[in-house]
Amino acid sequence: MAAISEKAKGQQRLIVSVSPHIRSEVTVSKIMWTVSASLLPALVMGVYFFGPKALGIVALCVVSSVVFEHLIGKAIGKPGTISDGSAFLTGLLLGMNLPASLWSINPFMLHVPILGSLFAIVITKLLFGGLGYNIFNPALMGRAFLLVSWPRAMTTWLAPTATFVGLDAKTTATPLGILKEEGVGKLMEIFGTKGNLYLHLLIGDRAGSIGEVSVLALLIGGLFLLYKKYITWHIPISFLATVGVVVWIFGGKDPATGHLVLFTGDPVMHLLSGGLMLGAFFMATDYVTGPQLRSAQVIFGIGCGLITCLIRLLGGFPEGVMFAILLMNCFAPLIDRAVKSKPFGFREVKA
Amino acid sequence: MPTFAGGVHPPDKKELSESKQITPLKAPDRVVVLLRQHIGAPAKAAVSIGDEVKIGTVVGRPEGFVSAPVHSSVSGKVIAIGEFPTAMGRPAEAVVIENDGKEEWAELKEDPAFMDLPPEQIKEKIKAAGIVGMGGATFPTAVKLSPPKEKTVDVVIVNGAECEPYLTADHRLMVERPSDVINGLRLIMRSLGVKKGFVGIEDNKPDAIAGMRKAASAFQDVEVVSMQVKYPQGAEKMLIKAITGREVPPRALPMDVGVVVQNVGTTVAVYEAVRFGKPLIERVVTVTGEGIREPKNLMARIGSLVSGLIDECGGFSAQVAKVVAGGPMMGFALSSLDVPVTKGTSGILVLPEEGIFHADEFKPCIRCSRCVDVCPMGLTPGLLSVLAEKGRYEEAKEHNLFDCFECGSCAFVCPSKRPIVQLVRLAKSMVKP
Numbered sequence: 001m002a003a004i005s006e007k008a009k010g011q012q013r014l015i016v017s018v019s020p021h022i023r024s025e026v027t028v029s030k031i032m033w034t035v036s037a038s039l040l041p042a043l044v045m046g047v048y049f050f051g052p053k054a055l056g057i058v059a060l061c062v063v064s065s066v067v068f069e070h071l072i073g074k075a076i077g078k079p080g081t082i083s084d085g086s087a088f089l090t091g092l093l094l095g096m097n098l099p100a101s102l103w104s105i106n107p108f109m110l111h112v113p114i115l116g117s118l119f120a121i122v123i124t125k126l127l128f129g130g131l132g133y134n135i136f137n138p139a140l141m142g143r144a145f146l147l148v149s150w151p152r153a154m155t156t157w158l159a160p161t162a163t164f165v166g167l168d169a170k171t172t173a174t175p176l177g178i179l180k181e182e183g184v185g186k187l188m189e190i191f192g193t194k195g196n197l198y199l200h201l202l203i204g205d206r207a208g209s210i211g212e213v214s215v216l217a218l219l220i221g222g223l224f225l226l227y228k229k230y231i232t233w234h235i236p237i238s239f240l241a242t243v244g245v246v247v248w249i250f251g252g253k254d255p256a257t258g259h260l261v262l263f264t265g266d267p268v269m270h271l272l273s274g275g276l277m278l279g280a281f282f283m284a285t286d287y288v289t290g291p292q293l294r295s296a297q298v299i300f301g302i303g304c305g306l307i308t309c310l311i312r313l314l315g316g317f318p319e320g321v322m323f324a325i326l327l328m329n330c331f332a333p334l335i336d337r338a339v340k341s342k343p344f345g346f347r348e349v350k351a
Numbered sequence: 352m353p354t355f356a357g358g359v360h361p362p363d364k365k366e367l368s369e370s371k372q373i374t375p376l377k378a379p380d381r382v383v384v385l386l387r388q389h390i391g392a393p394a395k396a397a398v399s400i401g402d403e404v405k406i407g408t409v410v411g412r413p414e415g416f417v418s419a420p421v422h423s424s425v426s427g428k429v430i431a432i433g434e435f436p437t438a439m440g441r442p443a444e445a446v447v448i449e450n451d452g453k454e455e456w457a458e459l460k461e462d463p464a465f466m467d468l469p470p471e472q473i474k475e476k477i478k479a480a481g482i483v484g485m486g487g488a489t490f491p492t493a494v495k496l497s498p499p500k501e502k503t504v505d506v507v508i509v510n511g512a513e514c515e516p517y518l519t520a521d522h523r524l525m526v527e528r529p530s531d532v533i534n535g536l537r538l539i540m541r542s543l544g545v546k547k548g549f550v551g552i553e554d555n556k557p558d559a560i561a562g563m564r565k566a567a568s569a570f571q572d573v574e575v576v577s578m579q580v581k582y583p584q585g586a587e588k589m590l591i592k593a594i595t596g597r598e599v600p601p602r603a604l605p606m607d608v609g610v611v612v613q614n615v616g617t618t619v620a621v622y623e624a625v626r627f628g629k630p631l632i633e634r635v636v637t638v639t640g641e642g643i644r645e646p647k648n649l650m651a652r653i654g655s656l657v658s659g660l661i662d663e664c665g666g667f668s669a670q671v672a673k674v675v676a677g678g679p680m681m682g683f684a685l686s687s688l689d690v691p692v693t694k695g696t697s698g699i700l701v702l703p704e705e706g707i708f709h710a711d712e713f714k715p716c717i718r719c720s721r722c723v724d725v726c727p728m729g730l731t732p733g734l735l736s737v738l739a740e741k742g743r744y745e746e747a748k749e750h751n752l753f754d755c756f757e758c759g760s761c762a763f764v765c766p767s768k769r770p771i772v773q774l775v776r777l778a779k780s781m782v783k784p
Contacts, residue, residue, distance in 0.1 A: 014671070014672070014673060014674055014684070014685060014686055014687075014688075015672050015673050015684065015707065015709075016440070016673075016684040016685070016686045017673075017684055017709075017710040017770075017773075018684075018710070018770060018772050018773035018776065019675075019679070019680060019681050019682055019683070019684075019757070019759050019762075019772055020679060020680045020681070020759030020762050020763050020772065021673055021675050021679040021680075021682065021684065021700070021702060021707075022361055022362075022516065022679040022680070022706075022708075022763065023708045023762070023763055023765075023768060024359070024361070024763055024764050024765075026721075026764070026766045027766050027767075027768070028714055028717060028766045028767055030766070031719070031766055084714070129715075130715070131714075131715060131717060132714070132715030132716055132717045132718070132767075133715065232720075287717045287718045287719040287720065288717050288718055290718070292718050292720045292723055292731060292733065292734070293720070293723060293731070294720070294723070294724075297720075336731075341723070341729050341730060341731050341751075342729055343601050343728055343729045343730060343751045343754045344588060344592075344598060344599075344601070344727060344728045344729045344754070345588065345598040345599050345600040345601055345603070346600065346601055346729070347600060
C-alpha cells in the first residue's frame, strides 16, 4: 500500500497554488486574433473596392506596428508581447482607418502609415505601460495624429473602382463630406434615389477609409463577436441608437433656406456612413479604453453618439466618430467610478 | 429554472465518478484525527498517549460555544498527540491512533422514536456527534441550529447543488440514501421549529432529483427543487436566492433572512447522530480527476491519510501536477499526500500536468469585464486584483473587498489568467474588515 504513494511522492513534486485550479480556455491572444479575424470581411471588401493599394496600406501598418512593438518593447523592458496579437490588431485597425490613397510613391506618402503605427504603438500604448494600461485607443490615436499632421493626404479619398487594373484611380469626396459641403441635394444627384444611396453604403461602394466602407461586412464581423460574447451590445447599440435618434431630431435642414427642421433628419444615411459601424463595433468596444461596468458602458456609448453627432452636424469635420471615442476614452474610468457596482444583497439605507 | 445572476459553466467532469457506488475504504492501520476540523476554537485533547479508545470515543473536547468535539474513527491505542501536516498547509494539533482492527464501538444506541424527540435533545445529539458543515465550510452545525432569539428562521434548505466540478459525494448520497437525507432534513426542521424544507439540486443530477422527489413525496412540508447548472449555485447566498428569492445582505448571515442551509452529507450525519447516536467518524470522499486510475466515491474514516485513498483508487495514472483537497474551484492544493481526511474533505482531485495552468504566467488586466459579468456578488474582481497588486488595500476595501467569498469564477474566466483570488486574499489579510 505504501509503495505506490512512496513512488508517487518520489516521482514528482506537487504544485501548490491558490484556487481555482482550472481555467477557461479564453486567453488575451485568442481574443485579439478572433477580433482580427472578424475584421477580415470588411478588409476584403475594402481591398475589393480600392484595389491592391488598400492591401498595401494595411500590410504596412500591421508590419510596422508589430516591428515597433517588438523593438521598442524590448528596449523599454516589456519584451515578448507580440504573440498576444494586440499589436497586430492595432496595426490592422489603423490600416483600415486610413485612405487607400496613401499608397503613393509620387508624392511619397508611405512614411505616413509607418509614423501612424509608431504613434499608436509606442506613444499611445507602450509609453503608458503597454497593453492594459493605455488610456486611449491606440489605432485611433495613430489616426488622429496623422489627420492633424497630414490633413490633405488623410482626406484624399479614392473613388471605389472594384477593378484591379486602374492605375490612376480618381479621387472623390465621401458621402458625409458631400453632405457637409454641398448638402443632401448633391448626394441625390449622384446616387439618384435614397434606396440606391443606402445600397451603396451598405455594400461599401463609396469613398472612405479602407475598412469602414462596407457596413454589411462590418455587421457580419460585429455580430460574430456578439455571438462569441467577445463584445456585448451595451456600447455598440447605445452608440448607434444615440446617433440615430439625435440625427433624426436635429439632422434635417430645409433644402431652400438651410434652416434646421426638427424630426426630419436621415438616421439611416448617418448610421451607414463614415466610420460609425467600424467605430461602434470594433473601436469603442476596446476593453482597455472603455468602462468595465455594463451600465457605465451604456453611458459611454451614449456619450460617443452625442459627440459624433455634435461634430457631424455642427463641427468642422464631416465625421466625428474618431474624436468621439477618443474623448470618451478619457471619461471611461470616471464613468466606472460614478456608477460603481452594487454588491449582491445591497440595499440603500433609507435616511 | 431557478438560479442567481452571474456565475460560470466550467466543464463539470462528473462523469468520472457519478455512477460509482459509495464503497467503504478499509479502516487504515493508523488515523490522524485533527483537533480542529471546524471553524471556531480547536478542540482540546481529551486522551493521553497510551489510552485505549474505541470507535466514537471523544478524543477532543470542544472549547467554547463555536467549537465541536472530535471522535476516534477506529478502535485502538493513542500513539501520539502533536503537530501534524494538514491540507491547508499549516501544521495543526492531532491525535494519532493505531488501529487494533477490532472495530469496537464506544456506544451506539438506536432510538426508535427519534422523530419525536424534542428540539433541544436533537440539538444536543448533533452537538455531541461533532457534526460540522461537511460541504467544506465546517461551521459547527449545532451552532447554526441555535439562532439568537430575535431571528426567526422559517426555511431550511438542504444544499444538494454540488456545483463544484468533479465532486459527486453528495450526488451519490442523494441517489443511494434519499430517505436518510429527507429524515435528516426533517430533524433539522424540527430542531428549529420550521415548517418548510427544500432540497436544492442542480439539473445535471436527474437520478438524484428523481430519487429525492420519491423519498420526499410522503411529506407535504418538504420540496425538491431542480436548479440551473451553474457555478457557484451551491454557495449559500446563491442557493437561497435561487430557491426563496431572498437576498442575504452583505456581511449578514442566512438566518438574517430566515434561512438555514445544510449540506447533504451534514444532513445524513444529523440523521445518523439523532437516530443511532453515531458521531461523525466517517464521510464520503470523491477521489477523482484525470490523474487517478480508478475514480471512486469512498466512505472514508476521518483521519485516513490522502495517500491511502489514492492507493485505494489504483494510484496515479499520469504524471500528476496537482492534488487538490476539495473541488477545482475552491479546493486547497496539497503539498503532501500524508495529510488526513477531515470532516470537510469532500473530494480528492488529482490533476495531471496537461491542462494545468501555471500561476506565474499572468498578464495585466485588460478590463474585459468578464469577471464583472460572472461575479455572483456583483463586485469588480479585476479592479480588486489591480488594487491589491499595487498595494492599495484600503481602496480595495472601499470596493467591497470583504463581500468576496473567493468562489474563483473571476479567475476562471480571466483571459489574462490573473490570480485574482490570491490577490484578493492578500488584500484581505492586509486590511481590517
